[in-house]
Amino acid sequence: MKLTMNARKAADRTLRSLPGPSKAAAPDVDLLVVGGGPTGLATALHAVRHGLTVAVAEPRPSPVDKACGEGVMPGGVRALRALGVEPPGQAFAGIRYVRDRHRAEAVFRAGPGLGVRRTDLQAALAKAAENAGVPLLPVKVTGVTQDAHGVTAAGPDLRARWLVAADGLRSPIRRALGLDVPVPGPARYGLRRHFEVADVPDFVEVHWGSRAEAYVTPLAPDLVCVALLTAERAPYATQLAGFADLSAWLADARPVSTVRGAGPLRRSARRRVCGRVLLAGDAAGYVDALTGEGVALALAGAEALAGCLARERPDEYEAEWRRLTRSYRRLTTGLLAARRSALLARGIVPAAAWFPGLFAAAVDGVSHG
Numbered sequence: 096m097k098l099t100m101n102a103r104k105a106a107d108r109t110l111r112s113l114p115g116p117s118k119a120a121a122p123d124v125d126l127l128v129v130g131g132g133p134t135g136l137a138t139a140l141h142a143v144r145h146g147l148t149v150a151v152a153e154p155r156p157s158p159v160d161k162a163c164g165e166g167v168m169p170g171g172v173r174a175l176r177a178l179g180v181e182p183p184g185q186a187f188a189g190i191r192y193v194r195d196r197h198r199a200e201a202v203f204r205a206g207p208g209l210g211v212r213r214t215d216l217q218a219a220l221a222k223a224a225e226n227a228g229v230p231l232l233p234v235k236v237t238g239v240t241q242d243a244h245g246v247t248a249a250g251p252d253l254r255a256r257w258l259v260a261a262d263g264l265r266s267p268i269r270r271a272l273g274l275d276v277p278v279p280g281p282a283r284y285g286l287r288r289h290f291e292v293a294d295v296p297d298f299v300e301v302h303w304g305s306r307a308e309a310y311v312t313p314l315a316p317d318l319v320c321v322a323l324l325t326a327e328r329a330p331y332a333t334q335l336a337g338f339a340d341l342s343a344w345l346a347d348a349r350p351v352s353t354v355r356g357a358g359p360l361r362r363s364a365r366r367r368v369c370g371r372v373l374l375a376g377d378a379a380g381y382v383d384a385l386t387g388e389g390v391a392l393a394l395a396g397a398e399a400l401a402g403c404l405a406r407e408r409p410d411e412y413e414a415e416w417r418r419l420t421r422s423y424r425r426l427t428t429g430l431l432a433a434r435r436s437a438l439l440a441r442g443i444v445p446a447a448a449w450f451p452g453l454f455a456a457a458v459d460g461v462s463h464g
């Protein structure tokens with residue numbers, strides 16, 4: 096309750112401090128979404144369903160690629176389906192943790208997740224947006240000014256009643272609005288590459304190494320994505336060599352993509368509502384890719400955000416975002432803390448195997464069922 100009130104007061108204060116109507120007072124659209132990733136496109140689709148007029152600015156041609164582990168949790172699969180978006184992919188039953196001879200696995204109670212190539216996911220969402228009549232503007236937003244009645248975005252030179260910054264981890268808009276918060280701890284990075292293999296696991300496998308984690312996500316009967324998460328800045332091949340069993344399994348596999356990276360992963364925002372500009376998806380704040388929840392959370396957040404705008408209650412979004420991301424933030428922060436201690440890190444997989452009920456509950460928590 097206290098957070099809700101604080102968030103509302105902050106949003107109201109920002110709105111009151113804005114200048115009066117600018118020369119271009121009439122908005123071109125109700126909502127301009129900056130960024131055509133999963134968050135931006137899902138926000139646009141939900142907003143259109145609420146009857147808002149929407150445009151999306153995304154300078155990169157579709158399908159847009161991005162470093163990702165490419166495992167969509169069950170709640171994310173359902174959220175996509177509810178939007179009429181069904182990209183091709185490979186179902187997985189749950190999560191398996193692996194460390195040396197230790198194994199722990201838990202099946203999602205909420206139904207399977209879906210391994211889906213990032214480009215397929217973005218293309219399917221972009222197609223749905225196009226079918227819904229959302230203009231995808233091939234432009235970069237280079238600046239944002241706002242007054243009491245609307246927001247003007249330089250680049251597309253569009254005026255909107257509201258602007259959603261879904262511009263990713265680095266979020267130029269978050270930075271420009273002074274909402275970036277320095278984050279503690281060593282910076283972590285993600286790298287991914289695709290491999291053609293003889294057969295694929297029916298779980299997302301998380302291999303815990305001494306300095307990194309390796310994620311294996313099935314994407315097709317003969318294709319996996321192998322994502323590495325680490326605080327060390329070393330080439331992909333060097334990091335992968337640290338996982339002896341995984342390297343042996345991939346020895347005859349054919350790499351079918353180049354290495355793509357992202358990071359630092361951890362990002363924090365002072366708040367998510369700044370006048371008529373709202374931060375969504377990774378731009379709103381991100382802890383780590385350890386639990387593979389980014390896309391499911393992005394989709395849930397997009398739905399909540401569009402609902403707030405449709406009700407003309409943008410101030411309610413801060414509390415909604417905090418509620419939706421609370422367990423992700425707690426679990427991921429806790430896992431990262433354990434990861435930093437050599438002793439605790441060695442115990443994560445054995446503990447998951449010794450306490451299968453606890454592990455299953457944690458996995459159900461991240462499934463967003």
Ligand SMILES: Cc1cc2nc3c(=O)[nH]c(=O)nc-3n(C[C@H](O)[C@H](O)[C@H](O)COP(=O)(O)OP(=O)(O)OC[C@H]3O[C@@H](n4cnc5c(N)ncnc54)[C@H](O)[C@@H]3O)c2cc1C
Binds near residue numbers: 133263
């Ligand atoms: C290594 C790694 C592994 C991951 N694994 C998983 C996983 O297995 N499962 C999962 O669910 N999540 C995973 N995630 C997280 C997931 O990838 C993100 O949470 C998700 O992509 C967030 O989507 P987004 O739309 O918010 O941001 P993005 O996908 O980054 O999209 C932002 C878009 O904004 C555009 N943009 C930027 N600046 C501007 C501008 N000025 N004007 C216009 N457009 C702009 C960019 O071109 C981009 O297309 C992983 C992340 C990493 C880094």
